[in-house]
Amino acid sequence: DAMVIQNPRYQVTQFGKPVTLSCSQTLNHNVMYWYQQKSSQAPKLLFHYYDKDFNNEADTPDNFQSRRPNTSFCFLDIRSPGLGDAAMYLCATSRDRTRGYTFGSGTRLTVV
Amino acid sequence: KQEVTQIPAALSVPEGENLVLNCSFTDSAIYNLQWFRQDPGKGLTSLLLIQSSQREQTSGRLNASLDKSSGRSTLYIAASQPGDSATYLCAVDKGNTPLVFGKGTRLSVIA
Secondary structure: OOOOOEEEEEEEOOOOOOEEEEEEEEEOOOOEEEEEEOOOHHHHHHEEEEOOEEEEOOOOOOEEEEEEOOOEEEEEEOOOOHHHHHHHEEEEEEEOOOEEEEOOEEEEEEEE | OOOOOEEEOOOEEEOOOOEEEEEEEEEOOOEEEEEEEEEEOEEEEEEEEEEEEOOOEEOOOHHHHHHHHOOOOEEEEEOOHHOOEEEEEEEEOOOOOOOOOOOOEEEEEEO
């Protein structure tokens, strides 16, 4: 089945140690998104790619970066994770925003 | 700036009841509205997508309506079951900006 896959499902990292979360899709959607969701809060958009065009939300911390090497893959890099970065990270895709968004299962990040 | 509000924040009902979840948004110039389900510790599962030209969408026991002019959508769940327990999120899309989410309604269906 066509889908959005996030790896790993759970990630534990040390305070200040760089970590990378990955997302892949078989939907061939041209738009990919990274959202951060903290407990009992709405998902908050960090970045999105429209094809290779990168869009950074104004309030996304500099500590967060993203890469999209091809249509299928997108990565979220956290250069120096702090305790406040512990959250669920959600990857999503859409096709020209006309047919809704498809989300992956998320990566739960714990910072120790 | 688009704001999305969901009421109530939490809801507990006995099994078998019909229920309505509400979503309101401040900017009626939307492209579509999407309802999602989120189980604890999991990602988002799309339930229904309503285009701006549509009034409602149905899938099984779920029915979502959209009144764009008043900035409101409802999600109706018929004959609720314990397996329906989850958080339900609505999100609006203006077409040229990414989705804006509400904070969700946490539903508990008691057997």
